Amino acid sequence: MDTLSAILFATIVAGTPLIIVALGQLIAEKSGVLNLGAEGMMAMGAIAGFAITHHSGSPWLGVLAGMAAGALMSFLFAIVVLTLMGNQVATGLALSILGVGLSAFIGKPYESEILPTIGPIRIPLLADIPIIGDPLFNQQALVYLSWLLFAAIAWFLYRSRPGLVLRALGESPTSAHSIGYPVIRIRYLATLFGGAMAGVGGAFLSVFYTPLWVEGMVAGRGWIAIALVVFATWRPLRVIVGAYLFGGVMVAQLFVQGSGLGVNIPSQFLSALPYLATIIVLVIISRDQNTVRLNAPVSLGQPYRPEA
């Protein structure tokens, strides 16, 4: 593998957890639920995934466990904000802090453990394409799954009727209720999906990406995923672009740090670069007010109380 292929490969791997988490959040937000707890749900997904993989030896059971952990966290969140009408922003922040802290507590015994590295799955023929073949088609299974997830969500939102209902509900829960859709139930499902995907994203980090458990290993990716959704103006394709951009800059700055390249830039600045670059680019592409108006869920973050 030459350098370019290697960078491309690493970019895609780095972008994958963001795609999974952000697409999950996109669904939740389209229903009008703003869950700022992604960071905490990812952390819980990461530790659950790591622990189960460690004990069972099956990374897939680990991913399932991560999914369950994320969904459980989002279920707590949903009870507070959907049933008890709590404030979504405050509850989400609390969920983040809870998840990060709790995962560190649970993860103490696993600090020194390392999981066996999981090899990529090679897709015959396609992987033989020069330069891009290897990074695109000789990848971790979850990378392919993230693409499937993207296709499924794009189809769901813009081609299927439940997706139409979801978009409508996020725009006006009152109208959706008055024509007979179960607003709270749909929001529960969307929130749970968001949580499950955040858990999968976390498990990807600890089971496939590193693969080890370190406290705080999510490192702000949950927040980046939330920002991605907003700046991608709630459109799946832009989420993918943003996630790979983040991954690309992340890998490039690591490359610069590692090789030295003879430039003297503080490493802290380089580490901040992916976050900065992603947000700047996404802000620029989301300038168009019409796009925002047409895609932003109007009711985002507002509790909905059905008329009795």
Added chain:
Amino acid sequence: MTSATDGAPAFRLELEGITKIYPSVIANEDVSLKVEQGEIHAVLGENGAGKSTLMKMIYGVAKPDAGQMKWEGELVHVENPAHARSLGIGMVFQHFSLFETLNVVENVALALPGNPELAQLAAQITEVSNRYGLPVDPERLVHALSVGERQRVEIIRCLLQNPRLLIMDEPTSVLTPQAVRKLFDTLRQLAAEGCSILYISHKLDEIQELCHVATVLRDGKVTGDCIPSQETPQSMASLMIGKELPVPEHDAPSELREVRLKLNRLSKPSEDPFGTELRNIEFELRSGEILGIAGVSGNGQQELLYALSGEELVSDPDSVVICGHPSGCDMPDRRRRNGMGFVPEERLGRGAVPRMSLTENALLTAHPADMLNHGMIRFDRISAFARNCIDDFNVKCGGEEHAANSLSGGNLQKFIMGREILLAPKLLVVAQPTWGVDVGAAAFIRQRLIDLRDEGTAILVISEELEELFEVSDRIAVIADGRLSPAKQLADTDIDEIGVWMSGMWDQPATAELDAHA
């Protein structure tokens, strides 16, 4: 569910002793109502009389606290609107239940069972819209539609569900007289086919023309049932408001004084890809007169209003002259300081901030009227102003500290009109002053507009209700496809002529004359 069509006397819908209590108000008390198959049944009542609440309970949006409902002879508890629709109940809402970021087809699809093919549905929509004279483009996004067009979408959406009971909440307020006639034909045809219709309207002449039976509500209670064809509008109005209906007094304007609003060949491409382009609009509006602009919704009214209010600016400052100031490039605040008052079409969101109190909403436009002390709010003055507005305009609300969205549409409209009128503007631009407002309140608002004119204010009323324009205007013009007809003195025209003009056909010589005049 059993079929009652062959059972002899079963009513389609029976309500008995329905009571609904909200924390601050009894919305319905012991309301009973019977609707027969194929009957067009009017529900009459002032704002806050409980009509909408009653309809919401029938449609399953709200649940009654007491009383029972029978559907085709069977006792039912309507759990939710989906349940209501499965029973065969359809409803056209007064406050629309449409989704702005979706297009018309998607909005309709959301209310239909199953998973209709969108392309096929679009064809169905076009067919229904042609059949019932409700023109609407299925591909357009709802946020780009005017209020009238949105209502058409609501009506079409209901008709596509083939309901056996159709609830219509103020359905005709934004239709042309011709379209109202078409709609009535449709409703009669539906009724003849056996569909029952619950018809809420404040237009007594329409109820007389259309409805078989009427139930009158006042303060949440039934005050009487009547056969509209055997009543006069006056007798029904007095059943409804408990006293005689005031008729606005409308003398000819006294002398006309200076020009307060002048449009010079106002042209403006629409910022919205689906909007209407304004083309060479010009007129003069003088102190002490009311100019009415009629037109079917979606013909440029919104664009004209935005250009007048300053929410959208035009490139040539001289094309909008407000009280002598070239204002085309002025922001709304500047225009208000030059003496303009403005009441937009949408009450919540543009006319008032839904979650703010009435006091705070009053402050939004009244702040130049000595409500500030070096930038600090003088709360005593602003609450006094809001209280004054509530008293003077008879706004039914819990007090000036209640949020704007806690008021019914008509009461909020009275408050907003009051807020602008009490500021004694030199020029007042009003859109749909009495949309969805009941007869009593509408007559009151119209009278206040005429009084304000007599005090020398120049008033522009843009409305889709012809009767209203004929009641208040001194001169009347028509907007069609972004062009404005010449303005005619009220005495020189009639509803039929204006109705023809609304389709854009005013005579060529008159237009030329207007051009020459400018």
